[in-house]
Amino acid sequence: MEGRPLRTADVARASGYSLQQVRDLERLGVIPPAERTGNGYRAYAPVHVVALRAYRSLAFAAGPVASRHLLADAWGQSPADAAAAIGDVHVRLAREREEVLHARRALAAIRSEAGAVDPNPRSVEGTDGGAGSGAGDAMSITELAGALDVRTSTLRFWEQEGLVHPDRITSVRARHYAPEAVREARIVAALRRAGYGVRAVRELMGALGHADGLEAADRVLQSRLDGIAGRTVALLRAGSDLADVLDALAPGTSVAR
Incomplete structure (x- = not known):
């Protein structure tokens, strides 16, 4: 030429x-x-x-x-x-990859907690920034927001979008996050940090109701890692x-x- x-x-x-x-x-x-x-x-x-x-x-x-x-x-x-x-x-x-790895670590921690009792239910996981969700661990919206390092308005938005389902204390209409709702919030936080939009998170959260829900979410994250690897190449x-x-x-x- x-x-x-x-x-x-x-x-x-x-x-x-x-x-x-x-x-x-x-x-x-x-x-x-x-x-x-x-x-x-x-x-x-x-x-x-x-x-x-x-x-x-x-x-x-x-x-x-x-x-x-x-x-x-x-x-x-x-x-x-x-x-x-x-x-x-x-x-x-590199940041995208680290966010997905962060989400996978969070899911792994949640999986390991299934059926286990957390001796310190108010603790925050050091590996994923998630809130503890041991037996008997209920949290207010302020406590959960602090544990997940998100705003309380973010938790309200997730509730509005059907991603997280807190209970209500009828006397004051305050949000009350039972262990299952804490678990939902942790998974949503992990997926959002991995770059998933609300619609994709909603679909993944729906899959979590099945027996292999966490495994299915992990497969989705692995697929995202594969995509990032291809883009890096x-x-x-x-x-x-x-x-x-x-x-x-x-x-x-x-x-x-």
């Missing part, structure tokens, strides 16, 4: 995108504007192909919208700032092309080389 300008068809063939997709991604700023020949045709350079290849893998790892913004911004940034933005994608994936594949993009941003370097 060195030595002569590349036509749109050349770039499409080398990158795996269609002619229209190449034009659209140029319009969106994913690749810098092509130079124009005397007769008005686009004249691309090898860096355009590299950027499109990087975008393909990056879009799988971080999502197409975030990836479009990242590359569009990169062409106006210093290499250091663009590299930092790419590094943030790695950090976000895609980001690693993009690494070499992204490094070439950063080289093209170096001072004194033309991106249309």
Whole structure:
């Protein structure tokens, strides 16, 4: 590809995108504007192909919208700032993975407590930040919110969405979280921290009513881990092309080389 300008068809063939997709991604700023020949045709350079290849893998790892913004911004940034933005994608994936692992640890702790009596029912689990739920352990909304490190308004919202089912003390209409409601709240907190939306959490909580409920929830979390692993591999594949993009941003370097 060195030595002569590349036509749109050349770039499409080398990158795996269609002619229209190449034009659209140029319009969106994913690749810098092509130079124009005397007769008005686009004249691309090898860096355009590299950027499109990087975008393909990056879009799988971080999502197409975030990836479009990242590359569009990169062409106006210093290499250091663009590299930092790419590094943030790695950090976000690592954080997502840790949140899912956190949820799995929480579910494992809940599973191990099944049928067991907690000698200190008011304790907070050190491994998952959850509230203790031993026999006879009932909590107020303030106590449970503190144990789970969430707001009381969050617990009320979960109740409104049918995720958690506290009892009511009729004399004062105060919420009273019996052990089963504490357990529900712990699972909801774990799943929410793992990035699940309310609808997905509701479906998982429904599955917990079955005999293998916790195991089913754990399988869902494992599937999410597998997805994160695939996205991480895609980001690693993009690494070499992204490094070439950063080289093209170096001072004194033309991106249309």
